[in-house]
Amino acid sequence: MGVTAEGSRKNSVRRGAAGLTAALAIVGLLAGCGDKVVKKSDLESQIREKASAAATGSKIGDVSCDKDLKGKVGSTSNCTAEISGKKLELVATVTKVTDKIYYSINFAK
Numbered sequence: 031m032g033v034t035a036e037g038s039r040k041n042s043v044r045r046g047a048a049g050l051t052a053a054l055a056i057v058g059l060l061a062g063c064g065d066k067v068v069k070k071s072d073l074e075s076q077i078r079e080k081a082s083a084a085a086t087g088s089k090i091g092d093v094s095c096d097k098d099l100k101g102k103v104g105s106t107s108n109c110t111a112e113i114s115g116k117k118l119e120l121v122a123t124v125t126k127v128t129d130k131i132y133y134s135i136n137f138a139k
Contacts, residue, residue, distance in 0.1 A: 065101065066101025067098050069098050077122075078111075094109065101127045
């Protein structure tokens, strides 16, 4: 009884997705001038970068978020990340604001 290519790919996506949420547990970004905000494009880039590092061996496709992440604890942005052809729904949530904005990335419920 061997593992099929499809079964192996599914396990790889699961491992990659689990690694993604672990790696993105807390991320700090410098806030811009004026109101503290993580721009949508910066949030997408940060998720893509962390996903690439966490999901070793998985292909990271498109990452898109619905809006900028405001520098207020509890603020959210809904995102979608494609890992090895599977779309994952994620939520970025601000956990702390100082001179940086700290946020967590979790699977959407």
